[in-house]
Amino acid sequence: MKVTDSKSSLAIALAGVMAAVYYAFLWLPGIPVVGVPQVKIDLGASLAPVLGVILGPYLGFFTTLISDSIKVVTPPNIYGLPFILCPSVSAFSASFIVRGRLVKPAILLLAILVTGMFTPVFYPITTYYSVYLMAYFDKIIALALMPVAVLLANKGKKYFHIALFLAIFIGNEVDSALGCTIFALPQVYQGIFGIPSVDVVRGLFTVSPFIYPVIRVIQSLIGYVIALPLIKVLSKITSLSEFLYVKYLKGEI
DSSP states (O other), rough: HHHHHHHHHHHHHHHHHHHHHHHHHHHHEEEETTTEEEEEOOHHHHHHHHHHHOOOOHHHHHHHHHHHHHHHHHOOTTTTTGGGGHHHHHHHHHHHHHHHHOOOHHHHHHHHHHHHHSSSTTHHOOOOOOHHHHHHHHHHHHHHHHHHHHHHHHHHHGGGGHHHHHHHHHHHHHHHHHHHHHHHHHHHHHTTTTOOOOOHHHHHHHHHHHHHHHHHHHHHHOOOOOOOOHHHHHHHHHHTTTTTTTGTTTOOO
């Protein structure tokens, strides 16, 4: 019982440390995109799937949720409140993918994509399918990449680095998919952001649709660079790697 309690304490302690690091990342200024300075790369989004990879789907989910909740209320930020779950689903999805598990992240992303079809911005889909595709095409690609990433993750060390990058990329895309679907709700685009016309929102989804997938790739590269040394360090700490999610990655790098 004492061993179990000790392990649980270590897990919570590491989760607390990672939550603090993630919280600090949330306050870092975004990196402006070359040529489009008004669009910035969110460093917090880069770290969220990494927390899932290290802590596992559930501890990673709640760690990011706690940090983002604190960020939203200090000071209160009504614009960030609707998207509070986005980093958490990123951590959740990346964790399962890097472990070689497909079903839960695939169902999650598919449910988000289908829900988006029935929001006022994209409904009826037969009329606004082009807007939908411009908003979600990279998320659909991420869904198609899931079986590939899982296959590579299950092949072990030889393909681990590719699987890790894909897991982080897919996590970022699940984050983005949920954000798009939430923003497409009138309670959000109209009630919170004060955009009265659904046509204006459709226009926003079609402005420079290829920039954001590139941003997701860059965020994923940053996350990959952060994840590798963390995994290496934690894998060498027996008291942590024996029961944290990182144990599934031992020997892969």
